[in-house]
Amino acid sequence: MSFQTKNPITGEVLPGSFAKSSAEEVSRACESCAAAAATLRRKSGKELASLLETIGASLTEARDAIVERVQAETGYPDGRVQGEFGRMVGGFAAFAEVARDGSWVEATIDHADPDREPLPKPDLRKMLIPIGPVGIFGASNFPLALSAGGSDVTSALAAGCPVVVKGHSSHAGTCELIGMAIQEGVAKAGFPEGTYQLVQGEGHEVGEAIVTHPDVAAVGFTGSLCGGRALFDLAAQREVPIPLYAEMGSVNPQFVLPELVEANGEGFAESFFGSITLGNGQFCTCPGMLFLPPGSDALLEKLASLVADSTGQPVLNEGICSAFESGMSRLESLEGVQVLAKGTLEGAVIGAPAMVVQVSYADYVAQRDVLSEEVFGPSAVVVVCDEVAQFTEAARNFEGQLGASLHGTESELAGAKNLLDELERFTGRVVVNAFPTGLEVCHSLVHGGPYPATTNSHFTSVGQSGITRWARAMSYQGVPDALLPPTLQEANPLGVARRVDGVFTL
């Protein structure tokens, strides 16, 4: 069985047809990873860094072909694709640095004390070690930064884990080109073939085969709540359960304090419009809900005119397109929900026009659940509150979100500690005076949050700290120095930061 991909701007079927991987092929890919795992877990951080850099170079060589295919399969404009290509390759460089630095393993040493009473104290040393083969499901909306060569792949390889990737069916051609470039890099770096395996397929079977394969030790997923939860359940129900780290998106509510509305409501409307239409709203960090104080008429008017004048952009595939349409009609049909404005759609066969609806706080409260459901695309629900105290009340009732923002003037932020506290309760990232879109990829980023934003709020899926998802804790008691991993040897030959006898040392 094979499938093809489409250009969402023209609607045309693109050249190239992709065979759905059979159960045997998925199984072979996982077994190949398992064989490679034994090699990878013995590689030094330096060797893993060099693998990542070699792959980065292979991808850069293939840049033109990849960029062209991404544009055709996603309808993304050139600037976006070039930028995302840079982010993908930059990810290999960033994680090469993490692997080379080696401090991510949380090395800890407690020295022996043979004279301790009543019992001698043994020597104990601890670090994180690779968990084994990792299955990865790329996101439809980041065909480069979060897909076949995305940050789950780079973080897993940096941790010393081989990966088996399920290409996303709406950019299967992009995945194939990326996969080929990565496999070339793997070979050049002298790593085993099982270091990186790519399988393809529409539908659920291929993904389910990965999650349930006994050799797979952990899974990373970015996508919908429904898909993520189904795979999480499979992973938990295995004879040997494995962690499934799913990032499943959210509505990332925005709260705007009154002085800011007064001082610069129209300016805010412009940036908000920019954020909800960035990438045509196809970001898990898209700010899909906006809470406004009374007196926001000028802001709303400006927002309405921007939306009404917008001409829309393509969306990634027909599934997103029809989910957006039905999501918006569901919203429109709710009690008290009014369409603030709707844009038009030009120049894309598969696309979505921007749309913003508005509702009073009372009607929002009465229909909280359905109004807080993510509608993936360029849309937002504006909740016009009667008083600012309702912000805190609304925040107190949110379920897990990736992010939330608080917008205000300096003086009103100073008095908003309690509201900020409530935002912290349900999110993985609170943002002040900015939108959650445009992730800054760094050590301090948390792209995560309480369920249903993710299935595991302890970790982040994007940013350097995401590497710890692919590791388990290991302790060595009384092991002779020469037999210890270099990270834990007494002389600290790798020069990593370690906690020694309870105290951090550099």
Add this chain to the structure above:
Amino acid sequence: MSFQTKNPITGEVLPGSFAKSSAEEVSRACESCAAAAATLRRKSGKELASLLETIGASLTEARDAIVERVQAETGYPDGRVQGEFGRMVGGFAAFAEVARDGSWVEATIDHADPDREPLPKPDLRKMLIPIGPVGIFGASNFPLALSAGGSDVTSALAAGCPVVVKGHSSHAGTCELIGMAIQEGVAKAGFPEGTYQLVQGEGHEVGEAIVTHPDVAAVGFTGSLCGGRALFDLAAQREVPIPLYAEMGSVNPQFVLPELVEANGEGFAESFFGSITLGNGQFCTCPGMLFLPPGSDALLEKLASLVADSTGQPVLNEGICSAFESGMSRLESLEGVQVLAKGTLEGAVIGAPAMVVQVSYADYVAQRDVLSEEVFGPSAVVVVCDEVAQFTEAARNFEGQLGASLHGTESELAGAKNLLDELERFTGRVVVNAFPTGLEVCHSLVHGGPYPATTNSHFTSVGQSGITRWARAMSYQGVPDALLPPTLQEANPLGVARRVDGVFTL
């Protein structure tokens, strides 16, 4: 419905009867924790440290009553109980230090760069924050160190999470005394009542009610594979799944290299016998399997005589007693399994005699699964190998274990890198020339390991690092300094170790 506990030495029913908590009581306890969680997450490390120290003092005041009840409910000798009491109270002191130090939150800062091209870089800061109310199931075998006032309780409180504890039904009286002392400490420290809640019950209902309660955010469990897995499944199947950290024991195989057998086989037999009968084998770290090279006759003879001469000790309850009996008969009935020696049982109505069985490597391989099943109590399976290469082969086929040891002379250890590597593959802790029993509680301890030893190999359940189980990642973007948690404020008022712009700083 109420129940009582028994003295395993005399078999007599002890005074005091314990009401099984009703569904409403469990629910109220969880809700009380949820209310306290809002207070606790705002407490400083210093305040949490003082809470832990106040509780430690309360427990010390109640020492005599607790010790007496533990002895009656477990049949443990005085030395053991006094030692474990010290470990319990020591745990409160150790985690007070962790809370006060504050470095466990993995604080990370990436500074803004407003001049960065093409886009300004925002300020991002990250730390671990408390996950919320934690449900805790104590172990039967550590009524002090791993129960109502055990290390799951101390680590959760140190992280800023309130706890609801299910007392273990075989030492319910001990739990009640500990619970009262802790609640007294909580009140003295000025913390809300919901900081610590104790519920009691035989059977599954009370535990299931905790795991499925919507206010509970994470669960810690120490006990059997069957019980742990059932609760793990419940936690994963919730509408909002939560992490369930179960430590479910293992057989902790021991491998002895030939030079050591030759040099000191009898000495080894003595320490091995000491390890399997310590606490009458009722440790998850009990070394239940022993792999010997050819030429181990003197060692085996010595071991046989020690076991045969032993008079046995009480076990904790009738369930453990009958599981031990049926486990040992199952082993005896297997092809090629011979009883090496069996002790007698004196002076305990509910008890178990030490017993060691022996099997050839070939017969072991043919019945690997059933021979590797844990029989909780003073027992071991000795596998007599035909050649040392079979050690590596055996290691390659083990499923997840808490620990494994390699015993050898200095020179033969130097050549055993590959075998050590194989031990690492399936365990959370490799030990050289010592037994896994007698956990050294420190930062570098991993009391964990791949499934089925635990449900999550990323973490440890004992030792200071266990605190991170009760936390989730949180990131603050562009938040004004005064509104940040002190840990992340620019001036570092708490003086914690932080990663700043990618580099560890003290």
